Amino acid sequence: MFWRWSLRVLISLLVAGSAFIVISNLWVIGSTSGKVYTDASALPGHRVGLVLGTSRRLTSGQPNPYFENRMLAAADLYRLGKITHVIVSGDNRTRFYNEPMEMKKALMKLGVPEAAITLDYAGLRTLDSIIRSKEIFGQEEIIIITQPFHSYRALFISRYYNINAVALVTKEPGQETSTRIYVREYFARAKAILDLYILKTSPRHLGEKEPIVI
Numbered sequence: 001m002f003w004r005w006s007l008r009v010l011i012s013l014l015v016a017g018s019a020f021i022v023i024s025n026l027w028v029i030g031s032t033s034g035k036v037y038t039d040a041s042a043l044p045g046h047r048v049g050l051v052l053g054t055s056r057r058l059t060s061g062q063p064n065p066y067f068e069n070r071m072l073a074a075a076d077l078y079r080l081g082k083i084t085h086v087i088v089s090g091d092n093r094t095r096f097y098n099e100p101m102e103m104k105k106a107l108m109k110l111g112v113p114e115a116a117i118t119l120d121y122a123g124l125r126t127l128d129s130i131i132r133s134k135e136i137f138g139q140e141e142i143i144i145i146t147q148p149f150h151s152y153r154a155l156f157i158s159r160y161y162n163i164n165a166v167a168l169v170t171k172e173p174g175q176e177t178s179t180r181i182y183v184r185e186y187f188a189r190a191k192a193i194l195d196l197y198i199l200k201t202s203p204r205h206l207g208e209k210e211p212i213v214i
Contacts, residue, residue, distance in 0.1 A: 053090020
């Protein structure tokens with residue numbers, strides 16, 4: 001009967017989709033884990049750091065520890081001389097929500113000079129931020145600064161675009177760590193493979209080149 005056939009098709013699609021998601025995660029993590037660092041002193045000497053954007057505050061209005069930890073890590077890298085320049089890449093959807101500007105202000109408070117910070121206002125997604133670091137800002141080597149769960153996907157995208165990238169991962173806050181974040185990232189890794197290998201997704205905005213000269 002039709003309903004039985006429909007049920008079999010639905011089950012087959014669910015099984016295939018689940019298998020694709022699991023395999024995607026194994027591929028993304030397995031192919032990039034060797035580029036993830038927790039010790040800044042062990043990092044290769046790439047000169048530009050790319051800080052991936054997130055909101056400065058949580059929906060509750062409290063400070064976002066993910067944001068704060070990324071800023072602290074970037075400032076530490078600058079103080080250690082591991083990087084000489086920082087790209088802060090994030091969402092600037094309205095004049096009331098400006099991730100790059102908030103990151104710049106936070107870094108300057110931590111001692112990073114304004115001249116060492118480049119704002120990327122079109123980092124609407126991780127894909128966009130990574131591609132723009134090369135195509136707009138002219139960087140072939142970068143240190144990505146983010147949390148561990150996010151680093152694998154960022155490195156996977158970098159490798160696809162022949163960017164020599166490593167990631168310095170910041171600590172994850174205990175009570176703020178949300179299962180929802182990890183579930184979303186689990187699916188985002190599968191979507192990254194679709195974007196790169198099937199859909200050939202491009203950044204939403206490119207524009208004129210603004211090479212960073214170190």
